[in-house]
Amino acid sequence: MIEKIIVNIGLESDIVTARQQGKKLAKHLDFSSSELTTIATAISELARNIVDYAGGGEIILKLIQQNGKQGIAIVARDNGPGIKDLELAMQDGYSTGKGLGLGLPGTKRLMDDFEIFSEIGKGTTIIVKKWRKQNAC
């Protein structure tokens, strides 16, 4: 049941499209309603980063499986200027744009897994994952 959706991000209105698509896809796994909101919020932040800092890129949404766990992966990819200081960008309150400077660290808090790759002049790729919670003890 591996499904994949690609949303091109160029305009601010694409942010809404991306999070709606993401929520729809995530509904295939029975995430709780609050987890669905969490996922949609994270997508919104990632898409916003692309619009604000790179001018354009794409969000790839897919359902994933690993060690019997199911989840959703969100890949945010752009060919923008890249991030100079990753450590700084991951700090709360740091922003060079118009948000609250919570975008990246906040997104990390929202999701289970967070990976970021960035190269100056080439672009940034962020991969986040949310796993469906097992009934663990």
Place this chain on the structure above:
Amino acid sequence: MGNDGFLASKDIKSDFLQELVDHFRDNRETLRQQWLKETTAKGLLANLTPEEIKTESITIYDTCVGCLETGKYDAAEVYANMLAERGVLRGMTTEQIIGNFLTLRDIYGRSLFQRYQHDFNRLSTALDIYEPVANTILSIVALAFIKERERVVRLQQEAIRELSTPVLQLREGLLMLPIIRVLDTYRARQLTEQLLHAIRAHRAKVVVMDITGVPSVDSKVANHLVQTVEASRLLGATVVATGISPEIAQTLVTLGVDLSRLNTVGDLQGGIEKAERLLGYEGFKE
């Protein structure tokens, strides 16, 4: 006993193994029917439909013979787990499950006695080969059954755990959330969700969160408590935290949690009094 001469080499052993496998295959219908007759007589198949009995018994029979032939138990494990998951085993008692397989074991065993009754060496070797296989299969089935039971118990524990963190309405606009036992992050998240939905459903303005029953917190849980307070505020409700032990207070400070963001009162009674005062003001001022 004296089967050294007979089992001189591996080849002979594998030849003999093949002979046993052929024996069980050739007599499949007879032995299977006998098995079903005995288990039915013992009332071990009570919960199954005739169709289930037929297909399951054929598969079980063949799987067991397959284990004997290959010496591998993967198929038996997969099948046993599948049976358990499908709930076929769940509807049956432990006695029925074990009884069924013990009966099958006896049937296989007796057929060997019958076949080799005049050749003691062969009989003894046949049992040497057959018995470990039968025992392994039996333990695989028992384990699958127990694992399934444990899974069900875990689910029930989960349900009880949810029940054990009730959100109580003390009076109009006032909720109480007694948190008992150690919080793990999964449960903490559940708790927050429950509380936030309860605030909305009861139109609560004040929540007394009592953590007297929590022995310790780690940074994740501490953050969660703060997040719960903040999220409640976003819904227009004030949280009064009570029962924070000196140890937990110390932990919170060490972890860098801003205690001024928490509306704290020493004990539960004081907390409820404070909550009622807040409600009395009819206000949102902190």
Place this chain on the structure above:
Amino acid sequence: MKVPILKQGDYLIASVQSVLTDLDLKQLHDDLVEKVGRFRSRGVIVDVTALDVMDSFAARMLRTIAHITKLRGAETVVVGIQPDVAFSMVQLGLMLDDVTTALDLEEGLAYLKQLVKGNSTKDD
């Protein structure tokens, strides 16, 4: 989708729809600032009941609206934040510390009425 703004007595009520783009938010900001001045409103309620996601930009705009309307003499109350949305907001780190929040429209109006009453008795 443009956010409709209702004038009710001393108050303005803006009901946010489910799909809210950045542009809609900026428009809402401009509209509210303009209307607060024109109607000399004492309070503003932004009802976000229908909103299913609040990201950092939306939160920032709500904060800005609250600050600017305050400078123009009106208190802003954000009402109707859904439980799931509230939870995601705090995880993201959006506490909206300096913005007043209330459960729903009714509670928001009750709060504003009390505030206005409180202010006017002080004036007497």
